Amino acid sequence: MQSLSVQSLPTVQSQLALTLPSSNDDQLPERVLQFGTGVLLRGLPDYFIDKANRQGVFNGRIVVVKSTSGGDMTAFARQDNLYTLCIRGVENSELVEETVVCSAISRVLSAKQQWDEVLQVATSPELQIVISNTTEVGIQLIQDDVRQSPPESFPGKLLAVLYARYQAFNGDPTKGLVIVPTELIPDNGTKLEAILLELAHRNALEGPFIDWLESANTCCNSLVDRIVPGRPDPATHHALTEQLGYEDDLLTISEVYRLWAIEGDESVQNVLSFHKADENIVIRPNIDLFRELKLRLLNGTHTLSCGLAFLSGFDTVREAMDDELLSSFISGVMLGELIPGIPYPVDEKAAQRFGFQVLDRFRNPFIEHRWLAITMQYSAKMQMRNIPTLLHYYRQLGVTPRYITLGFAAYLLFMKATTQEDDVWYGEREGVNYPIYDAQAGYFADLWARLSPQALTITVLQNTTLWGHDLNQLPGFADSVSLYLVQMIETGVFNTVSAQFDHLETLSK
Known part of the structure; x- marks a missing residue:
């Protein structure tokens, strides 16, 4: 041809x-x-x-x-x-x-x-x-x-x-x-x-x-x-x-x-x-509204979902949206936690409309958007897209956001490198290596090699160079991240998320 x-x-x-x-x-x-x-x-x-x-x-x-x-x-x-x-x-x-x-x-x-x-x-x-x-x-x-x-x-x-x-x-x-x-x-x-x-x-x-x-x-x-x-x-x-x-x-x-x-x-x-x-x-003259909606809802959701979805066995955004559990997580983190946490005055109805539009885009049957590609420079994206939202969520509501915490725990687990080849660190999913293209990959490899999940969580969260803030100061955040991280290691990421939705359904009855 x-x-x-x-x-x-x-x-x-x-x-x-x-x-x-x-x-x-x-x-x-x-x-x-x-x-x-x-x-x-x-x-x-x-x-x-x-x-x-x-x-x-x-x-x-x-x-x-x-x-x-x-x-x-x-x-x-x-x-x-x-x-x-x-x-x-x-x-x-x-x-x-x-x-x-x-x-x-x-x-x-x-x-x-x-x-x-x-x-x-x-x-x-x-x-x-x-x-x-x-x-x-x-x-x-x-x-x-x-x-x-x-x-x-x-x-x-x-x-x-x-x-x-x-x-x-x-x-x-x-x-x-x-x-x-x-x-x-x-x-x-x-x-x-x-x-x-x-x-x-x-x-x-x-x-x-x-x-x-x-x-x-x-x-x-x-x-x-x-x-x-x-x-x-x-x-x-x-x-x-x-x-x-x-x-x-x-x-x-x-x-x-x-x-x-x-x-x-x-x-x-x-x-x-x-x-x-x-x-x-x-x-x-001013485009802040466009920037905040995209950065916090579309990109922020991508960043909080990519490690969790990938480690749950899903390779693309569409695959995750076709799964009832992962789709519920993605919808929940965006509509339930990221919208209230947007650190910019936004009309809630306008944000909801944008959010539903984003979810439709995620379901696009023609797009094969790979989670692994979204994890590139994971740490920098987490800091820019989600940390300001997390801080504002705490200021507004004063409680630990369940979905954001789950996404952050999955991020820590994704950054667990097991091998290094040609200056690239690799993690492992179900016995298969995946590349970690992140400027902080070496930092996390060192922490995972010598710290327990609980100690690693505290060490990472207090790293003000990474986040600009000591995230250990957020009430309940470190404990929740650590708890989810241990559960993910012991029972698997998908099972950990599933257990949390079962818990939410029990509370609603």
Whole structure:
């Protein structure tokens, strides 16, 4: 079977109704520089820009910078930077199946091998926008030399790009960029801007550049919301390939629901003209409501459920939602505990509506969202997504939240590494190893090797470096987490959850 490419498209005989690229897409100017090649970017921002190009309201392509060594960068070159996005799900009670061959990406550059070319893009007069998704740990301040080729960190790379642009245009205030990070951290644009300014000072860059950096460029806080799993499982990939009539190594599946909320004013709207292509691109002066609902309910539920569901024997979100017990846990933690704990003034009915919408998204029959993928950087996600909610729940209600406690105990058990290979720690589920991709994996491996579950619980909860708070100070929390953790070890995670629901049913009678 032929592979996806510009040359093969005219001969494709597909069983699906394909939306194909326009014939003049390759003539559009490169207006966007994107740091990251992941599926979330392809499934949301890049899709939106592709959609806008089709409607003639943006007319610009994306140069992608790949900073990591993992993954197959050559797939983009083999396919002329085309990729297929299969959109599947339910919207307004209607089944939706849409298939788009996206052509918004013009080229993919390796930061390590093609840094000079990246800097050349920085000096283009047509460049207007920077987009990024470098994972939740990508926006952090580290000591970095912006004159390296390339700098080590994402903020270092971005600062080098901006410095090259400043030099190329002699500090022209009209040549600044609109920078839209999509990393899932609160105030991502504000934090990125602060890091850029600090790095500029640490690198002793001249004062006029720092003034230009601050005044001519705009770092926007933003929020992306769309479930875009990784590569489809082999059976799904094979079935879609047969229907498409071509091979696509970048084949991406997403749900129908989509949201890109961007904090900005009218001038930002003018630059990000692609927002006209879809009502779910929202540019407003304040996006806190969107951020809180997604972060606390969708992402927070994912984080509190992933270890528990995975260790209960479920590999995907859909499998767990098809199980009465796990579905009850997921609904209970979201609607019963996370909503009351949202540390932001939110209308309860609006939060409930959002929560039910999220549960429908979790039940999407077309999405194979793997729990193991959700556990990546588990500790950082737990801190950012759930600890503020936990603290506010205690302040509001003053009681121990049963579902959150269960989810936290399962997190501790998931982090129990038994072996290490090639710098990766592995836990064990039913005799099969699973990878623990977490910056704290070594810390937990050490604790599990020498502490009892009770002592480990206390030690982890009092680690203010991890949580920003001593969680042992929350009445009853440590005792409950420890009790559940011991039960999970002795009787299994699924049986522990089952016992708790039996207990709740007994209390209700």
